[in-house]
Amino acid sequence: MAEEDVENTTAHLSVAERLASEALIVDVDGFEGPLDLLLTLSRTQKVDLRKISVLDLARQYLSFVDKAKALRIELAADYLVMAAWLAFLKSRLLLPPDPTEEGPSGEELAAHLAFQLERLQAMRDAAARLMARDRLGRDIFVRGLPETVERVRKVHYTATLLDLMQGYARIRTRDEFRPFVMDRDHVFTMEQALERMRGLIGFAGTWTDISSYMPDGWSDDPIRRRSATAATFAASLELAKEGKVEIRQSESFAPVQVRRRDPRE
Amino acid sequence: MNKEAEAPEEVEKSLFEAPPIAEQERMVEAILFATSEPVTVRELEARMPHGCDPAEALAHLRKRYEGRGVRVVRVGDAWAVRTAPDLAFLMQKETVETRKLSRAAIETLAIISYHQPVTRAEIEEIRGVSVSRGTVDQLLEMEWIRFGRRKMTPGRPVTFVVTQDFLDHFGLESARDLPGLKELRSAGLLENRPPPSMMPQTGEGDVDAEEETAEGQSELFED
Amino acid sequence: MNKEAEAPEEVEKSLFEAPPIAEQERMVEAILFATSEPVTVRELEARMPHGCDPAEALAHLRKRYEGRGVRVVRVGDAWAVRTAPDLAFLMQKETVETRKLSRAAIETLAIISYHQPVTRAEIEEIRGVSVSRGTVDQLLEMEWIRFGRRKMTPGRPVTFVVTQDFLDHFGLESARDLPGLKELRSAGLLENRPPPSMMPQTGEGDVDAEEETAEGQSELFED
Numbered sequence: 001m002a003e004e005d006v007e008n009t010t011a012h013l014s015v016a017e018r019l020a021s022e023a024l025i026v027d028v029d030g031f032e033g034p035l036d037l038l039l040t041l042s043r044t045q046k047v048d049l050r051k052i053s054v055l056d057l058a059r060q061y062l063s064f065v066d067k068a069k070a071l072r073i074e075l076a077a078d079y080l081v082m083a084a085w086l087a088f089l090k091s092r093l094l095l096p097p098d099p100t101e102e103g104p105s106g107e108e109l110a111a112h113l114a115f116q117l118e119r120l121q122a123m124r125d126a127a128a129r130l131m132a133r134d135r136l137g138r139d140i141f142v143r144g145l146p147e148t149v150e151r152v153r154k155v156h157y158t159a160t161l162l163d164l165m166q167g168y169a170r171i172r173t174r175d176e177f178r179p180f181v182m183d184r185d186h187v188f189t190m191e192q193a194l195e196r197m198r199g200l201i202g203f204a205g206t207w208t209d210i211s212s213y214m215p216d217g218w219s220d221d222p223i224r225r226r227s228a229t230a231a232t233f234a235a236s237l238e239l240a241k242e243g244k245v246e247i248r249q250s251e252s253f254a255p256v257q258v259r260r261r262d263p264r265e
Numbered sequence: 266m267n268k269e270a271e272a273p274e275e276v277e278k279s280l281f282e283a284p285p286i287a288e289q290e291r292m293v294e295a296i297l298f299a300t301s302e303p304v305t306v307r308e309l310e311a312r313m314p315h316g317c318d319p320a321e322a323l324a325h326l327r328k329r330y331e332g333r334g335v336r337v338v339r340v341g342d343a344w345a346v347r348t349a350p351d352l353a354f355l356m357q358k359e360t361v362e363t364r365k366l367s368r369a370a371i372e373t374l375a376i377i378s379y380h381q382p383v384t385r386a387e388i389e390e391i392r393g394v395s396v397s398r399g400t401v402d403q404l405l406e407m408e409w410i411r412f413g414r415r416k417m418t419p420g421r422p423v424t425f426v427v428t429q430d431f432l433d434h435f436g437l438e439s440a441r442d443l444p445g446l447k448e449l450r451s452a453g454l455l456e457n458r459p460p461p462s463m464m465p466q467t468g469e470g471d472v473d474a475e476e477e478t479a480e481g482q483s484e485l486f487e488d
Numbered sequence: 489m490n491k492e493a494e495a496p497e498e499v500e501k502s503l504f505e506a507p508p509i510a511e512q513e514r515m516v517e518a519i520l521f522a523t524s525e526p527v528t529v530r531e532l533e534a535r536m537p538h539g540c541d542p543a544e545a546l547a548h549l550r551k552r553y554e555g556r557g558v559r560v561v562r563v564g565d566a567w568a569v570r571t572a573p574d575l576a577f578l579m580q581k582e583t584v585e586t587r588k589l590s591r592a593a594i595e596t597l598a599i600i601s602y603h604q605p606v607t608r609a610e611i612e613e614i615r616g617v618s619v620s621r622g623t624v625d626q627l628l629e630m631e632w633i634r635f636g637r638r639k640m641t642p643g644r645p646v647t648f649v650v651t652q653d654f655l656d657h658f659g660l661e662s663a664r665d666l667p668g669l670k671e672l673r674s675a676g677l678l679e680n681r682p683p684p685s686m687m688p689q690t691g692e693g694d695v696d697a698e699e700e701t702a703e704g705q706s707e708l709f710e711d
Binding site (some may be wrong): 144153158159161171 | 580598599
């Protein structure tokens with residue numbers, strides 16, 4: 001039935017229309033899809049798009065597709081999908097509505113197609129108006145000699161009072177939370193004793209009691225005295241080992257004496 | 266305002282008295298003249314001394330330049346000085362060749378501007394043909410369109426909107442000032458009418474591409 | 489210009505009536521604005537319609553821009569629009585970036601505020617690590633600290649004290665009011681050291697500094 005219609009339509013086409021549709025075929029590449037083609041075809045109806053005859057349009061489209069096929073023009077899939085759909089739409093529009101059938105009526109489908117065409121045409125008109133506006137660089141111009149704007153980057157630092165206090169507390173509590181910590185106020189280290197003795201030993205040409213090398217202020221407090229004594233004794237041994245001093249003790253618990261060792265000896 | 270109620274930063278501001286409005290107008294004039302890009306009120310505010318009211322200064326300035334060889338024009342939420350269009354004939358020397366846009370690109374641009382925010386699928390539905398990547402890329406590259414918010418529909422597709430550059434190029438204060446927008450809207454031509462079922466869906470083959478775009482987007486913007 | 493004085497070849501020009509001077513002024517305005525380099529009178533003449541008098545239009549325009557935010561200035565034998573010199577400061581675009589002060593800077597600042605006047609060596613001793621020059625410079629630059637009196641110790645090292653800006657920023661009347669100094673102490677966070685011993689070791693500098701804070705304070709606020 002569709003076939004017949006196409007033939008009929010073709011037969012009824014005027015020469016001008018035929019030329020037009022042949023031109024369409026030649027220009028098939030120029031169409032931006034089936035909707036564009038339908039819009040172009042609809043112009044031959046020369047009516048308000050709202051009053052367009054979708055049925056006529058469907059016929060024209062189908063005949064266009066048939067001709068394209070006859071001329072062995074490869075049509076993109078969406079043209080063929082549209083053709084199939086329009087054939088379906090045409091049958092719906094021609095046949096009385098089947099009350100058992102679900103879905104939109106032929107009229108609804110046709111109305112939507114008309115809406116789509118009208119909308120596309122409206123967008124084309126809008127595009128034309130847009131492009132015809134006064135345009136920057138063509139009708140309107142920007143400052144030709146812009147002045148350089150110097151960019152200055154300024155970093156703004158912030159800190160809160162809490163940051164400050166926490167920072168301080170962090171520092172001041174660091175020692176307390178150290179896993180191993182000695183109260184160094186009461187400890188005289190061997191390093192300290194060594195340093196002290198190295199400075200003094202040069203003058204000790206004769207045997208001297210090592211207690212005289214004790215640092216000032218460490219003799220009164222027994223805890224401090226013990227630390228200082230031990231450190232000084234250890235330092236003496238270290239110096240003896242280095243060959244800097246000689247060390248002697250006359251008997252157990254007698255005072256320990258040191259003397260500078262002359263390098264020439 | 267009483268002193269006790271003042272926030273500390275306002276105290277600082279009040280230390281500097283804002284310049285008289287005539288002076289502020291001069292400042293806005295200097296800033297707008299110095300650049301070829303539109304400048305936002307916010308930016309003006311940031312560059313002018315504390316307490317200035319650039320919006321008011323702008324209103325004065327705009328009035329001052331009415332009918333002159335250059336005009337103060339609004340571009341979205343920014344402002345710029347531009348030559349009066351009727352003097353275009355003097356400017357052949359300054360004319361810049363804009364890249365010739367394809368018909369597809371022009372239509373796509375129009376659809377985006379009138380329907381924004383709009384998804385690629387919606388553009389395809391309106392044009393009845395799939396939108397080639399190149400078309401969108403070209404418009405993006407010209408910075409006439411950009412990505413808008415994702416649509417809250419299945420697949421959360423990306424949308425396109427027009428940019429300030431677009432408004433600037435076409436001399437539009439905002440997208441609301443697009444020619445014929447009202448008429449198109451009242452004619453229902455900007456509605457996104459879903460097609461009745463059984464209508465052939467255009468650009469269906471492109472669905473995959475669109476999904477890829479969506480992913481690309483999230484990669485681009487979410488990290 | 490009077491008609492009688494016109495040379496014969498200018499008769500042709502007079503066929504086109506020259507636009508009114510106000511219109512010519514608009515033209516000059518637009519050309520000067522849009523051209524990418526200063527424009528000579530000769531060039532203006534070439535671009536404007538026949539019979540125009542760009543020199544006069546320029547004079548008008550120049551007057552119009554007197555005292556405005558931009559001015560018409562002579563550049564060699566050409567003319568251009570330029571920002572008024574007194575507004576040059578607007579051509580600096582300041583971008584302010586807010587950043588959190590580094591831990592090292594906060595600690596150094598805390599030590600200075602609690603122990604002022606304090607030398608770098610003392611800060612280092614309290615922090616237990618050396619203080620980079622950058623950190624101190626940063627605080628000086630922010631004007632949160634400044635140099636105090638030199639310490640009367642060998643080498644007469646410079647000391648640091650906090651500034652009024654610092655007090656303002658932290659909402660303090662004086663560094664003595666540093667909330668938490670007492671609280672920290674009673675909470676055991678700020679250990680009370682035993683009286684200075686003979687030991688030339690840790691702690692001594694601290695206590696001294698703390699004692700001197702009182703002095704430093706008076707120096708800071710009584711002069």
